[in-house]
Amino acid sequence: MEEDGLSVDDLFNQCVFRQDERDMLLKAIRIVKPEYQPRLNMHTSKCSSLLVQDFYSEVLQSQVFCYQRTYLLTSWHMGKLDQRIQWQKILLQALRESKMILAKSNTRDYRLNLYPYLCLLEDKEYVDIMIQSVANLPPSGESLKILARDLGNRVFTKYCVRQKHQNQTVEKLGSIYNAYTDLLAKDTKVYDVLPREQWWKLEMEQSSGPTLQGGETSWPYIVTLELGTYMVDMMVKNLKINSDILNPAYDRKLIPILYHMYTFRSTRQVGFIKPHPILTQMQQEAMETKLTFDSYVMPMLCPPVPWTSVKFGAYLLTPTKLMRTVDGATQHEELLEKCQNLHAIYDSLNQLGNCAWKINKPLLDIIISIFNDRGSDKLDIPPPLSEAPKIPHFNPQDHSYTASEKAHMKRQVINAKKKCSEMHSLRMDALYKLSIANHMRDEIFWFPHNMDFRGRTYPCPPYFNHLGSDVTRAILVFAEGKLLGPKGLDWLKIHLVNLTGLKKRSSLQGRLEYANTIMEDILDSADNPLNGRKWWMNADEPWQALACCMEIANAVRSPDPAQFISHFPVHQDGSCNGLQHYAALGRDVIGATSVNLMPCDVPQDVYSGVAQQVEELRARDAESGLKIAQVLEGFISRKVVKQTVMTVVYGVTRYGGRLQIEKRLKEIDEFPKEFVWDASHYLVRQVFNALKEMFTGTREIQDWLTESARLISKSGHTVQWVTPLGLPIIQPYHRTRNQVVSLTLRQTPDTVKQKNAFPPNFIHSLDSTHMMLTSLHCYSSGLTFVSVHDCFWTHALTVDTMNKVCREQFVALHSQPILQELSNFLLYKYCTGVLWVMLIIHFHCTFFVSLTIVTA
Secondary structure: OOOOOOOHHHHHHHOOOOOOHHHHHHHHHHHHOOOOOOOOOOOOOOOOOHHHHHHHHOOOOOOOOOOOOOOOOOOOOOOOOOOHHHHHHHHHHHHHHHHHHHHHOOOOOOOOOOHHHHOOOOHHHHHHHHHHHHHOOOOOOEEHHHHHHHHHHHHHHHHHHHHHHHOOHHHHHHHHHHHHHHHHHOOOOOOOOOHHHHHHHHHHHOOOOOOOOOOOOOOOHHHHHHHHHHHHHHHHHHOEEEOOOOOOOOOOOEEEOEEEEEEEEOOEEEEEEEEOHHHHHHHHHOOOOOOOOOHHHOOEOOOOEEEEEOOEEEOOOOOOOOEOOOOOOOHHHHHHHHOOOOHHHHHHHHHHHOOEEEEOHHHHHHHHHHHHHOOEOOOOEOOOHHHOOOOOOOOOOOOOOOHHHHHHHHHHHHHHHHHHHHHHHHHHHHHHHHHHHHHOOOOOEEOOEEEOOOOOEEEOOOOOOOOOOHHHHHOEEEOOOEEOHHHHHHHHHHHHHHHHOOOOOOOHHHHHHHHHHOHHHHHHHHHOOOOOOOHHHHOOOHHHHHHHHHHHHHHHOOOOHHHOEEOOEEEEEOOOHHHHHHHHHOOOHHHHHHOOOOOOOOOOOHHHHHHHHHHHHHHHHHHOOOHHHHHOOOOOOHHHHHHHHHHHOOOOOHHHHHHHHHHHHHOOOOOOHHHHHHHHHHHHHHHHHHHHHHOHHHHHHHHHHHHHHHHHHHOOOOOEEEOOOOOEEEOOOEEEEEEOOOOEEEEEEOHHHHHHHHHHHHHHHHHHHHHHHHHHHHHHOOOOOEEEOOEEEEEHHHHHHHHHHHHHHHHHHHOOOHHHHHHHHHHHHHOOHHHHHHHHHHHHHHHHHHHHHHHO
């Protein structure tokens, strides 16, 4: 070992141990070196990013955690389906017969032999996975690829959990986790380590036994896909139902419940699995329903395991990726595993995941009552299918109809079926969310977080979380309560006005004064939400507005509002966040003023500013006699231009912008519909012109990023960069081509997607960096903090502190030479040979000219 440059310590730091392997190794080494004690690497090196060096050098005081005793959730069952037992028997028999055939098959060809993967679990576990997928299949069907991937991933997840039991990992994990949560729950304990460091310390103290990290090896994407496809094929072939189960008039015969068909997605033909209408009808009309959820799609009933490495964190048993990636992409994991220090990323995700939540029960009860009645389109509560339009029936062979009448009736049938399908999807989505919320109504729970390839963070549970709709957000409140303090009630009132969508151009004081003038409506909404004046129903976010009304009512009716304990999250939203980053990158004073980066007496509204500038351009053209400009008089509003202004920073084209404006114009009843096409063409040009005048540096920076990505992808490379916090990012847009000779897949960059996506993805990565910086410094200040991308949430008591941290970290981020560092990275990474000449010319002729303007 010494001759090869290895030390005994390397064995203990780099090997993955199972069961008692580590103890046996240590015992063997002590035969030769009786006093030997492993020196373990605790992974406590400081983060290299200048932005967080001060943060890691400070003494961090822990948050106060005082939570109820919790447990791990496995799955949730409600009711039974009549056919389940019969289908289980059929699938079990089919699986066993199939395995016998596979065990005897010749494996000398290049095809993947699935037999070993069908022996990892009990046969019944495979069957349960298949039955559950049938119950969750939407009436419109599902892509074969997506369905197969989900089935394969579920098998992999169960296999990983089983391995942890067999390797005795679960016992050790439980011991360390119990010690970790005991430390979190001690409200008098002050310690100077982060959750990640605390976990590492506990893991080093309990080093005996199996290794917790590094033992899992992800299956290749093709394995999970092939395994899932095999299971889908088994379901299609073997699952059948009596044709007369709903209508005895039919001839009794067995028919398949699933059909494999083909459909077109864009120009590609894809496989599709669709349930038989009889199965759909049977599930919809059943007296009892069954909702089965895997544990990893539910909120956790205990704090998440802190992220300590790329492959370890979030759930206790379920394997979870730090970074979400597109199917089959491996370059992201390879890049992350090469990174020596992602501590700031881990700590930010841990901060977000350690926020505890509970259900706003009074509001949930109101929502469920409307859901169980007939729903409400106005309040975003999907109605049941009984409210759907009836599908017209006609005989296509009936000669009494003309050809045009038949075509018209066919369109009516198609539209009615589409509407029914959409209503069912929305209804089931709401059912999932409300059922989970109702199940959690008396619990305290957590949302573990991970991120996408740009660094944007997301809760891992997909159905129910604070990134959801107005309904979902309204029924979530912080589990930890804090005093309102001297200004908390004012912030609740300002927050309520923000939720209504009114007073966008008013100052904070103006919004507060407006809230005080409508206190009667606020209190009436809280007391009589469904039978009073219903003021809250006209808000932009009605359910969150109602929840805020109830909180304000409880506070003002308390003996001392300043001492009122509030669990309510108050939001602070960015002002067109993408343009804020572009304005800061370009040191664009005019643009910065319009997106509130400069001090102003009243908040600026960039959407109203653009609308006003477009109106001035329209008036000038109208005076010159331009017909379409004259038609548009009185129709140019903030709402018409908002979506285009918001998305232009994320790469929307003029074509996409025209479609957005066309949709807004069609929503205006008074606008003459014959002019929609010309008006949308005219307005999208004027919006782009207005933005070009207001944000002079933005377009130049966008063009530089786009052209850089074009040159890089044309040379056969994918675009890659590193965020200011050291997170490596690579764009996953490829064209996949089969190479028959080598039997491998060769991936070449998709030039169009690479160049179009680089500007918005780069801005998203800066946005996530700012959020992470804010998260870390809010942690050190003792704040509860969560985010919905550029919208930050905290208690009413700590809004001012959070705002201060947010501004300080934005300034700190943009005090770094971001564009210069990006240029240096791209030159170093890609500039070789011919590309070197092309990029050197491009960077020096375009970027550094712009940089001179930027830094002036």
